[in-house]
Amino acid sequence: MTAVTGLLALGDHTARPGFAATKTTWIEPLPARDPIFRLDRPLDRLRFGSIIIHDSGEPAGDAESIRRLHVDHGYRMMGFHFLIGNGNGMGDGVVHVGERWIKQLPGWHTVGPQAAEYNAHAVAICLVGNGDRRPPTQRQLAALISLVRRLQRELKIPASGVRLHRDVAGGLTGSPGRFFPAARLQQQLLDPMR
Numbered sequence: 001m002t003a004v005t006g007l008l009a010l011g012d013h014t015a016r017p018g019f020a021a022t023k024t025t026w027i028e029p030l031p032a033r034d035p036i037f038r039l040d041r042p043l044d045r046l047r048f049g050s051i052i053i054h055d056s057g058e059p060a061g062d063a064e065s066i067r068r069l070h071v072d073h074g075y076r077m078m079g080f081h082f083l084i085g086n087g088n089g090m091g092d093g094v095v096h097v098g099e100r101w102i103k104q105l106p107g108w109h110t111v112g113p114q115a116a117e118y119n120a121h122a123v124a125i126c127l128v129g130n131g132d133r134r135p136p137t138q139r140q141l142a143a144l145i146s147l148v149r150r151l152q153r154e155l156k157i158p159a160s161g162v163r164l165h166r167d168v169a170g171g172l173t174g175s176p177g178r179f180f181p182a183a184r185l186q187q188q189l190l191d192p193m194r
Contacts, residue, residue: 035097036082036147039102044104048123050161051123051125052118052125052168053125053126053176053185054125055126055131055165056127059130061089061090063090063098066126066128077099077100079100079107081101082096082125083095088129093142095147100124106121110122111173115169122163127140127176131174131177132179133179134179135177145188148189149188152190159186162189164176
């Protein structure tokens with residue numbers, strides 16, 4: 001600390017000789033790399049142009065149970081890039097970073113007429129729970145908003161690129177459910193292109 005104060009005093013032309021610096025600057029440590037961007041491959045910024053939000057349709061679950069379900073349906077791994085727990089199977093608001101995201105692989109999560117496009121080019125986030133029975137927990141929603149905003153900043157995804165599964169599924173699903181607070185999410189989105 002003494003060395004830092006001395007260096008600051010040398011660079012401070014208003015400091016009086018022989019005295020500690022009269023002005024100090026707090027030097028913040030560099031933040032650790034965001035854990036959602038610790039990947040096996042470089043971030044594929046050209047692949048991902050949107051974010052699709054889903055619910056699992058079940059009141060409880062965790063990454064392993066959803067992975068098993070997807071493998072049983074013929075997928076190699078969980079189809080979502082991220083999973084956010086509701087306290088029933090995994091911690092409330094806990095974000096699981098899926099293998100597809102870590103390896104920068106396309107998802108397997110969307111149904112409807114544009115499924116191939118969204119599966120190939122959208123980040124899939126799934127909330128554990130059934131949004132037709134109850135809304136996501138406050139912690140789930142806070143984690144979702146934080147995750148979406150981090151992805152928006154890093155991938156330059158505009159607010160218009162954040163969609164609910166039901167909005168892209170051509171009427172084939174209501175996910176993330178009728179109790180999902182879409183207006184609240186919309187208010188929290190960023191427009192990183194501004």
